[in-house]
Amino acid sequence: MPKSTNQKLKLLYILKILSEQTDEEHYISTGDLIEELTKYEIRAERKSIYDDMNQLTDFGYDIVHVKSRVNGGYYLAGRDFELAELKLLVEVVQSSKFLTQKKSRELIGKIEKLASKWDANKLQRQVYVANRIKTANESIYYIVDDIHRAIQNNEQISFQYLEWNLEKKLVPRKSGKRYQVSPWALTCKDENYYLIAHDAAEDKIKHFRVDKMGDIQVLPDVRREGSALFERFDIADYTNKTFGMFGGREETVTLLLENQLIGVVMDRFGKEAAVRKRDDAHFSARVTVAVSGQFFGWLTGLGQGACLIAPAGIVEQYRQYLKDIAGNYE
Numbered sequence: 001m002p003k004s005t006n007q008k009l010k011l012l013y014i015l016k017i018l019s020e021q022t023d024e025e026h027y028i029s030t031g032d033l034i035e036e037l038t039k040y041e042i043r044a045e046r047k048s049i050y051d052d053m054n055q056l057t058d059f060g061y062d063i064v065h066v067k068s069r070v071n072g073g074y075y076l077a078g079r080d081f082e083l084a085e086l087k088l089l090v091e092v093v094q095s096s097k098f099l100t101q102k103k104s105r106e107l108i109g110k111i112e113k114l115a116s117k118w119d120a121n122k123l124q125r126q127v128y129v130a131n132r133i134k135t136a137n138e139s140i141y142y143i144v145d146d147i148h149r150a151i152q153n154n155e156q157i158s159f160q161y162l163e164w165n166l167e168k169k170l171v172p173r174k175s176g177k178r179y180q181v182s183p184w185a186l187t188c189k190d191e192n193y194y195l196i197a198h199d200a201a202e203d204k205i206k207h208f209r210v211d212k213m214g215d216i217q218v219l220p221d222v223r224r225e226g227s228a229l230f231e232r233f234d235i236a237d238y239t240n241k242t243f244g245m246f247g248g249r250e251e252t253v254t255l256l257l258e259n260q261l262i263g264v265v266m267d268r269f270g271k272e273a274a275v276r277k278r279d280d281a282h283f284s285a286r287v288t289v290a291v292s293g294q295f296f297g298w299l300t301g302l303g304q305g306a307c308l309i310a311p312a313g314i315v316e317q318y319r320q321y322l323k324d325i326a327g328n329y330e
Contacts, residue, residue, distance in 0.1 A: 021116060032073070155218055180200075184233075
């Protein structure tokens with residue numbers, strides 16, 4: 001019988017079979033492995049299988065041989081990712097609002113290929129993409145790639161910024177006006193992906209929802225600007241101050257809170273927040289925030305256990321904010 005053209009690929013097919021069909025709970029016997037190889041038109045004998053396994057092991061693959069008269073065999077023990085890590089990656093992908101349902105399913109399908117078919121079934125059972133709120137922008141991959149390329153090459157970008165209309169379609173803002181900025185970083189906040197960039201027209205740092213950027217163009221002949229601002233820019237600090245990623249004038253405010261809300265302050269502002277005990281039931285927190293309706297909304301959500309006490313001007317703004325809302329119900 002003439003040799004198959006696949007015969008030279010024997011080691012690769014053995015590795016493929018081990019990767020797809022074995023794990024710590026599922027082995028493949030020498031006989032079954034020989035049978036699987038015939039599906040790829042590859043002939044093998046028991047002795048050659050032993051030699052092949054030794055070669056793969058010598059190369060660095062962690063292949064374990066379980067010697068048993070019943071259900072013994074080989075399995076691939078060393079993998080790049082453990083099952084718990086793959087589950088985490090799947091959860092991150094399916095919970096990411098900036099990925100469309102289609103892209104999420106494609107990514108999860110690729111993640112499943114990093115596991116055996118048995119573990120892939122366990123990953124499939126935790127996938128609930130359909131009912132999650134997802135972006136409708138199918139170009140998200142290419143937008144992120146273009147932004148990274150512009151950052152790497154020190155170039156500016158231009159794009160249209162999109163918004164929803166009443167027909168539930170994403171359409172360009174401001175009659176299709178193009179924005180031109182210097183991209184400096186990408187960050188994730190509240191399950192959304194944001195571009196942090198320098199706007200030369202206003203000489204300030206701005207952020208944009210990546211999934212609402214359209215028709216992006218990299219400008220190879222236009223160098224980035226704003227390097228002086230970004231030399232002292234702290235992305236983590238910026239996102240902590242900005243509520244819902246809505247910008248506003250930065251102010252240092254003082255909050256009086258019930259002790260039970262200390263976890264909320266730590267989660268929001270980190271351990272660097274200036275916290276001081278006021279009495280047995282309350283503490284104060286002095287933090288810097290971007291004052292906006294979103295900040296006031298966050299504060300209102302804490303209920304009667306939180307009170308804005310300084311500075312007086314911001315307290316008055318908050319009081320008016322609450323009055324305006326209450327006015328809707330009078």
